[in-house]
């Protein structure tokens with residue numbers, strides 16, 4: 140007998156890092172969310188250890204970045220060693236374009252716990268563990284689903300359902316969505332050790348020795364990750380015995396059995412779901428894409444999914460968007476995830492090679508690339524890890540009138556400098572922009588005016604700031620305006636405030652009311668340049684937000 144039906148805006152299936160991130164973001168946009176997981180609590184499997192600047196920006200938004208900081212080895216790079224142990228390449232992205240280091244080491248169970256705490260503190264999120272989601276039916280206006288737990292089976296009706304239920308995604312299988320790609324034959328043993336006595340160096344080590352390829356990733360608080368490729372003849376069960384683990388790690392570190400936090404054997408997969416959406420059900424995280432861990436992009440791609448999806452679902456729940464907006468989720472996210480799957484696979488091939496001829500050729504080729512400055516800069520600066528750049532989706536192709544420096548930003552994540560507000564206080568740019576849409580006007584007087592989306596016919600707050608890190612120096616005093624989405628991607632760029640209506644018109648297919656939300660604001664932008672309207676201009680400091688983090 141089924142218990143009474145419950146209703147909610149969104150059901151998120153799976154309280155892994157992606158489902159938890161999504162639930163937090165949805166709640167901050169006013170969406171009532173039910174998050175369910177069949178496990179007893181969040182997983183303590185130490186899987187992901189590399190986190191990108193974009194993910195950290197999202198964690199900042201959720202409010203857990205400060206708590207995470209002592210658990211992370213910030214700003215790390217990687218060293219690749221050849222078959223004779225020689226250093227082939229040292230890579231480290233130096234630029235902090237998004238206000239965070241490009242790569243840092245962290246601990247997935249710690250992140251999941253903090254995200255769970257954050258969800259618990261948001262009244263709009265209900266989290267239910269030991270609850271299995273099944274029998275998903277996507278209808279015209281609702282999704283119906285059954286939740287099975289010790290208390291029985293409960294029917295749930297929601298407006299949208301997001302399956303963040305991992306690589307094996309029962310929801311994806313039930314909906315018949317094909318996962319395209321392949322599984323690698325090579326297996327790896329992944330070992331996490333504790334009590335590592337050395338002060339951690341900010342570099343992962345890839346030992347591409349051609350004999351027993353190995354990856355070592357140091358962390359804080361005595362944590363260290365070892366990954367060894369299994370060779371033909373290795374017994375996948377036997378290698379997990381403590382004596383075997385101790386022997387494998389011995390060339391790099393002396394450990395005892397009690398130092399082993401966890402050891403598991405994995406087979407890498409490179410796969411992507413054929414579609415990310417079926418009716419009112421969407422896939423995110425590992426349910427949508429699986430990739431070898433060598434580029435550290437699986438969880439990071441999932442966090443990108445969550446950030447991309449949250450504001451779109453919120454706009455639909457609030458009846459502010461057309462259904463077409465939701466189609467842009469797959470349009471924007473799938474190509475980049477597919478690129479990360481391919482990149483992870485290629486890095487794996489470089490690392491895993493055991494043929495003497497192939498490893499000698501590889502070492503020679505990488506050394507030769509180091510002689511060519513552009514190739515060297517590409518490798519050393521980790522430029523092979525391309526950030527997303529949406530050409531199709533909820534973005535407007537800039538017109539020829541837009542300054543090139545502004546046009547180049549459309550479809551990309553907005554840079555995040557520290558800014559100084561009119562009263563001299565400093566903060567990160569995101570704090571000024573708020574959780575919804577915003578505009579950034581690079582005023583002819585050299586200041587940047589940030590305006591938040593208004594609500595219910597009210598103009599949003601406006602702040603005038605200076606870019607302290609020079610990340611927008613190419614736009615300085617250009618007069619251009621950027622339209623920034625809630626996920627901090629630039630949706631449009633125009634040459635001057637009076638052209639903002641073009642940008643709103645281009646996006647009205649997705650968000651018909653967006654222009655209204657900035658209606659009074661657009662006038663306010665224009666007034667700053669129009670002396671006839673000088674009395675409309677707020678003086679520097681008036682109506683300026685005092686936000687710090």
Ligand SMILES: Cc1cc2nc3c(=O)[nH]c(=O)nc-3n(C[C@H](O)[C@H](O)[C@H](O)COP(=O)(O)OP(=O)(O)OC[C@H]3O[C@@H](n4cnc5c(N)ncnc54)[C@H](O)[C@@H]3O)c2cc1C
Nearest residue numbers: 153155157177186187188189272305424425435437438439
């Ligand atoms: C060795 C290793 C190293 C890695 N390193 C990195 C790295 O450095 N950087 C990186 O970005 N990524 C890395 N990854 C990948 C990363 O761990 C995954 O991408 C990430 O865990 C995916 O998160 P998720 O929330 O999508 O899925 P999961 O973490 O798998 O969570 C899915 C959840 O769904 C629940 N669930 C499933 N079915 C149901 C159901 N029917 N009802 C209710 N609940 C259900 C499960 O219990 C689970 O809790 C690594 C992976 C491995 C294995």
